[in-house]
Amino acid sequence: MLQPGQPKFRRRKADRPDEIVAAALEVFSERGFAAARLDDIAARAGVSKGAIYLYFATKEDIFRAVVEQAVAPNLEGLQAMATLAPSFTELARFFAANVSRTLADSPVGGVARMVIAEAGNFPELARIWHDRLVAPALAAMTAAIAAGQARGELRPGDPRQYAVSMIAPLLLGVLWRETFVPVGAEPFDIPALAEQHIETLLRGMRLEQTA
Amino acid sequence: MLQPGQPKFRRRKADRPDEIVAAALEVFSERGFAAARLDDIAARAGVSKGAIYLYFATKEDIFRAVVEQAVAPNLEGLQAMATLAPSFTELARFFAANVSRTLADSPVGGVARMVIAEAGNFPELARIWHDRLVAPALAAMTAAIAAGQARGELRPGDPRQYAVSMIAPLLLGVLWRETFVPVGAEPFDIPALAEQHIETLLRGMRLEQTA
Amino acid sequence: MLQPGQPKFRRRKADRPDEIVAAALEVFSERGFAAARLDDIAARAGVSKGAIYLYFATKEDIFRAVVEQAVAPNLEGLQAMATLAPSFTELARFFAANVSRTLADSPVGGVARMVIAEAGNFPELARIWHDRLVAPALAAMTAAIAAGQARGELRPGDPRQYAVSMIAPLLLGVLWRETFVPVGAEPFDIPALAEQHIETLLRGMRLEQTA
Amino acid sequence: MLQPGQPKFRRRKADRPDEIVAAALEVFSERGFAAARLDDIAARAGVSKGAIYLYFATKEDIFRAVVEQAVAPNLEGLQAMATLAPSFTELARFFAANVSRTLADSPVGGVARMVIAEAGNFPELARIWHDRLVAPALAAMTAAIAAGQARGELRPGDPRQYAVSMIAPLLLGVLWRETFVPVGAEPFDIPALAEQHIETLLRGMRLEQTA
DNA sequence: AATGAATGAGATTTCATTCAT
């Protein structure tokens, strides 16, 4: 399709939607849905405002694409975690090491903030995030905990609540970074936080003290 | 609601600002700042749109009042917690029981969601929340943990990270209620979650296993 | 009517309309009709906004009262000028001395500016000013000039145009004061301007050079 | 006016600002700044209200553009007058003939009325008019008169006041047309008025009676 | 396919006027 005489740097049409979504992620992330302006998204994507409408029917559609697109990459880590599971201890340590790194580096924190912010206006997006990412992750963790309990590795107790206990500090770390660090708050070292948290929690969850 | 014979005006200067702030809390909480319409706030407060401008100069001012007003009542619980502190174990259990109840019942969760959502557009509000509520709470908890470590009650480790470990599930519970429960997610029993979490964490944090 | 026990400084009801008109003159004069706020007029008159509506039905009515009220006092000087008239030279000098002083000291300049400004929106006020003040004044001056011509005192020429020649610098002086002096322009000494102007014009209008 | 088959949009970026300023001149001229409605300006310019904001940030900006734009064309006549100046008599006659015609035909009268009307609300515009148009014109005339006096052509006296004597009837004629003619007043033939006025004044200003 | 000028519905804000007190 690409003519030989064409400039090398001409962007391919196929890339446009992704570029727009990437630009939109930035702008939505900074301003929120309603305060984000199509002009800004267009400018940041390096296209005209009209061009956006060649790929997306409405501003809401762009938002949907941004949120949905942030779901996919995180599912893989989830799968990985679910398959491997010799002991809960190992799973928890894998979680602390790998998930915390992913969270710290990916834009998922910004998207999570957007989902939280716009849940009232876009319930279907909250539902997508819940059904496709959050609930499965929580369910996988819950199942692993229940298995650990059945196996006699872990103390009794509500496994879903244990799952929340494990995950929550990571969420807090990410939201902290998005919300308070920009106004001068001391940031958290998310991987370090995750490691200390998980080790402490493991001590509290396991039946025998065999660290 | 309005009886036919009722007067068109009511004169209630003293009550109006609070009524407007209460109505605004609801609407901002549901829609976010930008998507909230003055019409809705006015209607929910039972006043005309113009009346709002007798008490607040701009929409932003209303938002500020809502967010700032939600800081104050939570400070008291904080003070209570800081004064009593015979052992960290007791403090943690008091925290699990009382703070979780407050969070579960007050609108602070909705406001927290707004602060997270609008931190980019209203950094000064994020700063107020951080400086007046979140940072002091975190600092108080951190200090109590450090004291417990000095006393030989608690294991070594970064006390600020321990504080996050303690608080995070409460935040998650509140955001979960605001974000995912409305779209059908299973809610959490926040007090129960808090209790199990704190007991587990205490087991992992204390040096001797004297529950 | 006045009870002995009442405070001495209680303003009499009869004065209220005049006080309102006086305050309105100031505010209209500074801002123009549309930009003047009833709140400001009320505050400057020392009454409540509602009280204004006890005396005037609408904002326009206040404006009308202001403009009409400024017509009356100037009519007297006009009468005086018309009755005395031994020679045009004397009339012109009387005019230069007295009218210029009146113009310089009274608020008529501000009202003139308002009439000019709002003629499009209040044609009936322009008509009132024209019919009751400006046209009679111009007609009186025109008649005096025509008489001077008939008497052989003055050169031939359109007497109405001569009348404009005489009056115009006074108007310019007043508008200059209202318009440009507040932004830093050098003011004019209106009486001095009037005197030099009238003397020069007289030299040009009279048939014999008998100053 | 709009033919049914015509396209809804026209793309005329280059022409739009001038069309809008021209329409705004009419509307501001008729109603004054505050009473002019953006709707009217848009309708008269044949564009939508929104289109105005592609070219001007606020209503005040449109007003500024109107007022400033009316300064430029008049400066040329001023230059012409200043350069030629063999004798004051000739300059005065040139002034009477040419300036009066310009004033009578251009919209400068309406703009002058606006400047007078809104000086209180837009002091910077009054300043622009003063500094860029009125003061230079007055200074040029004053200088020419002083030169005539130095040359022995003209009588002594304050040359700035003489300048006002010369100019004032033109201003009055223009304001008369804008203010009182619409409500039925007899108009003035401005060029004729100017001619008679200048000739009379010249007779009174010159030292020797060599008409 | 791409542009960006233009639209128009809708939002915030103002303020003359009303009316319970």
Add this chain to the structure above:
DNA sequence: GATGAATGAAATCTCATTCAT
């Protein structure tokens, strides 16, 4: 009579969306 809180009809301004080019 007097007050000033409250109303509600505008007015300005914004911006997602359209469409001639």
